[in-house]
Amino acid sequence: MRHPSRHERWLHARIPEQLEEALKREARRRRWPVSTLVRDVLEGALDLVEHIVEDSAAIARRARVAERGPVRSALDGVYGWQELILNRGATCSRCDTALRTGDPAFRGLSDEPGAPAFLCRICIRRLREAASKKEDAS
Numbered sequence: 001m002r003h004p005s006r007h008e009r010w011l012h013a014r015i016p017e018q019l020e021e022a023l024k025r026e027a028r029r030r031r032w033p034v035s036t037l038v039r040d041v042l043e044g045a046l047d048l049v050e051h052i053v054e055d056s057a058a059i060a061r062r063a064r065v066a067e068r069g070p071v072r073s074a075l076d077g078v079y080g081w082q083e084l085i086l087n088r089g090a091t092c093s094r095c096d097t098a099l100r101t102g103d104p105a106f107r108g109l110s111d112e113p114g115a116p117a118f119l120c121r122i123c124i125r126r127l128r129e130a131a132s133k134k135e136d137a138s
Contacts (some may be wrong), residue, residue, distance in 0.1 A: 058096035078108035
C-alpha cells in the first residue's frame with residue numbers, strides 16, 4: 001500500500017449508495033480510512049487493466065509469429081545467459097511473459113548487434129532441463 005503524501009489531490013465522484021456502503025464496510029474490516037481503500041482499489045484496477053493490455057499484446061505477438069512460421073530466432077546468436085534483477089520492464093524472448101522492474105531475469109550474451117534478449121526463470125529452467133536431457137542421452 002502506498003502512503004499518502006502531503007501534495008496529493010482531491011477527487012470527488014458520485015457513487016451509488018450501495019457502493020458507498022460496501023466501501024465503508026470493507027474499510028472498517030481492514031481498519032483503513034475509506035479514502036485509503038478507494039485509492040488502493042483504483043490503483044489496483046489500473047494495474048490490472050495495464051497487465052491485461054500487456055498480456056493481450058503478448059498473445060497477439062505470439063499469434064503473429066505462429067502465422068509467419070519458422071524464422072531465425074533472436075536467441076540463435078546467444079552464447080550464454082547472465083542472471084540479473086531488472087531495473088526496467090522487459091519481455092521474455094521465448095514465451096513473451098512480461099518481466100517487470102525488480103523481477104529476476106536472464107539476459108542473453110551475444111556478439112551480434114541488436115536488442116537484448118531476456119528469458120524468464122521458467123524458460124531458463126526449461127533450457128537447463130533440455131541441456132540435462134541431452135547430456136543424459138549421450
